[in-house]
Amino acid sequence: MFIEQGPIRPPSEADSLLIRVTRNCPWNRCAFCKTFKGEQFSRRPVEDVLADVDTVSRVAKQVGEISREMGREGSVTADVVHEAGARHGHLHYHVGAWLYNGGQNVFLQDANSIILKTDDLVRVVDYIRQVFPAVDRITTYARADTVARKKEHELTALREAGLNRIHMGMESGSDQVLKLIQKGVTAAQLEEAGCKIKAAGISICWYVMPGLGGRQYSREHALETAARINTVNPEHVRLRTLSVLKRTPLHDLMTSGVFEPLDEDEIVAEIRLLIESLQGVTTRLVSDHILNLLQELEGNLPGDRDRLLSVIDRYQDLPGDEKANFQVGRRAGVYRFMDDMRDPSRHRYVEGLLRDMGEPGNLKKHLESIRRKFV
Ligand code: SF4
Known part of the structure; x- marks a missing residue:
């Protein structure tokens, strides 16, 4: 048995079932990103996606049978997951691990699945809820320009079907930085999309990329990003520090001297300015990406603001060596x-x-x- 799956998911969806509804990225031009370079975007036929959900359901039943054979009475324990994977391969392992972790979270791949016609996406979300009544969170990635084009009633329909959260690569709230990195999105669209998502009752997770403005725009990057967050008040902001990859347009800008990357200390200072500039938000700041130097920077604003700044103080007060x-x-x-x-x-x-x-x-x-x- 087989279902189609894409290459990425947010770090917080590590335990989620991955259902691919679109392939690759319809924009594919961000200067720092090469995840889908050379790959063509396409929408998967809805019937194919629903068939994948049926396949997952059959695999879940087989995992249950393996559990009973092993005397586990249908419960999915770690040894059942390993046995299912050993007997049948990756999909059984993935579904088994999903069930082992509660079987409650589903992530719809790939980079901008909200681009599907709303009725089609509602059908997918609705069907997942029908087939797996225990699922309580369905999430997807979305680009701000796509969300900004959706009507409010379309986002409400998605929430009513059961889409709970949208992960969005905000990267920066600065128009200068967004232009530099060819995000194809403006700060105004970020705010519009964020406000629409929240008004529809869907939770939003914005990904911010410290270092993305380079030396030239570092201050503006921090201040304008904070300004967008202050307006939208997203439930989550996740830090994902820039790494300039070879064979990307941003690497070309760096080697030609147009983009001057920040060092680790400058990035920490930039994050400090971002946190200091957040006002009136009730956002959870998360630092769960391996690229972030300070993984301790996690907490709920405004209550944890001083503690977060004290983490930065502690780092900044270390002697150079x-x-x-x-x-x-x-x-x-x-x-x-x-x-x-x-x-x-x-x-x-x-x-x-x-x-x-x-x-x-x-x-x-x-x-x-x-x-x-x-x-
Ligand atoms: S929208 Fe996301 S996946 Fe697409 S190019 Fe930009 S960063 Fe990469």
């Missing part, structure tokens, strides 16, 4: 949090890594190259 130790340890996967530096064996190990890098001037180059491997 300790900052370098943390940057390398974090990027090498030795540390997750600053507290991990207190472990003497890990600290010594990172000191060794730093020595192997040679001249202090090599640090930036090494860190960039490690960061590129995370995307």
Whole structure:
């Protein structure tokens, strides 16, 4: 048995069932992104998507049978997931793992599935709810320009069918930065889309990319991004620090000197300005991407504002050699949090890594190259 699945999902959808309703990205021109480069966008026929949902239902029944054969009385335990995968392959493992994690979350792939005709997307969402009554969260990615074109009643219909959350790559709230990176979206469209989504009763998660304005627009990037967040008050803002990938237009801008990337300390300072500029929002700030230096930057605004700023203070107050130790340890996967530096064996190990890098001037180059491997 087979269902079609795309290459990406948000980090927070790691435990979700992935149902592909469109293929690739209809825009495909953002200067930092190469996820779908060279791939043609297409809408999958709705009947094919519904057939995939039926296939998942059959696989879920088979996983249940395997559970009973193993004496687990239909409950999906870790050994049942492994057995299902070992007997039948990836799809059984994926569906088994989804059930093991509660079987409640579904993510609709790929990059902008809201572009489907609203009636078609409503049919898909509705059908998933019918076939899997235990599902309580269905989410998708969407571009702001596409959402801004939707009528309010269309978004309401999607919410009524059961679409709970839209993940949106905001990247920046600054028109200058959005133009630089060819997002094809304006700050006004971001606000319009965000307000429409919220008015329809759908939760919104905006992805912000620290560092995206480079040195020239860093301040504007932080201030204008905060301004859009202040207007829309999204439920979630997720940080996903820029990594300039080779063979992207942004890399070309960097090598020609038009785009000057920030170093780790400048990015932390930029995030500080962003947080300081958030006013009157009840947003959860999340820092769950491996590209983010400070994973501790998670909390609910406004209550956690001072704690978040104190995390940044703590980093900024580190002596230079300790900052370098943390940057390398974090990027090498030795540390997750600053507290991990207190472990003497890990600290010594990172000191060794730093020595192997040679001249202090090599640090930036090494860190960039490690960061590129995370995307
Ligand atoms: S909209 Fe998203 S997937 Fe499409 S090119 Fe931009 S960043 Fe990449």
